[in-house]
Amino acid sequence: MAQDDAADSLFARLRAACEEDWCAFVEHDFVRRLGEGSLPEECFRHYLGQDYLFLIHFARAYALAVYKSETLEDMRQAASGMAAILDEMGLHVRYCQNWGLSKDEMQSLPEARATMAYTRFVLEKGMAGDLLDLHVALAPCIIGYGEIANRLKQDFGDKIASNPYGDWIETYAGEAYQDVARAQIEQLDRLFARRAGPGRMDSLVATFRTATRLETDFWEMGLSLAA
Incomplete structure (x- = not known):
């Protein structure tokens, strides 16, 4: 999955440019304790409730992606993403x-x-920018969950079967979700080829870094039970 992608993919370059922030996200204590099965149940329930609200806004983001699309291919990709959510x-x-x-x-x-x-940041980036801005803002969530689940499955292996959060790990490590993450990486490359060049990288890195940090804050919210 993501960690094995070609070094010249846009996602790989964005992740490398934000390595410290990316590691803080995918290696967060919430994630580690989820993999160990030691995460308090009240923290997981708090996360699940907020994730439901999160998904509502992400469906809106994909609806916005349809509006921002200039080709039928991009429209179909966005519509498929909204339907999946x-x-x-x-x-x-x-x-x-x-x-x-x-x-x-x-x-x-x-x-x-x-x-x-995080959800308002994604929607604002989509409204103010173009389809590439929107997909870069979405990328840490879509691709990051796949990478996190893969890491947990590799690290905890057979223990996942007895982990109360094992179903969550298996869902995002499963082939269906891994296909979603791979498709997002490919879409980023297609959009970058049509809409960008080297001069745009700084702004894309800034968007990716902020989105990654906001994802980390989402884990922290779950762990601290923050309102």
Whole structure:
């Protein structure tokens, strides 16, 4: 998956330019404790509730991507992403019910500041910029979850079966989600080839770095139970 991608892909270059921030995200204590199975259940439930609200805004981001698209290929890619998120929300609701969270409860939750910060950043980048700006802002979440789950599966192996959070790890390490992450990497390259050049890298790196830091804040929110 992501860590094995060609060094000249846009994602690989963005990640290398933000290596310290990327490591803070994918190696966060929330992630480590999730893999160990030692994460307190109340932290995971808090994360799950906010992730539901998070997904609502990400579906809007993909709807915005349809509007920002200039080709049918890009429109189909964005529409497919929105459909996948809407389908994921149904799975998310069923998964959350196993943790004592109902759909009505999650819909009535106030957004945590970390949830609001990242989702509004993504939407603002999409509104003010072009389709490439929007996809770069989305990339840490889409690609990062795949990388994190792969790391956890490699690090904890057979222990995942007895881990209370094993289903979460298996979902994002599974081939279906890995395909989603790979498709996002490929889409970044297609957009960069059409819409950018070396002079644009600084602004793309800045967007990627901020989005990565906001993802780290989302883990911290889950760990600290922050509102």
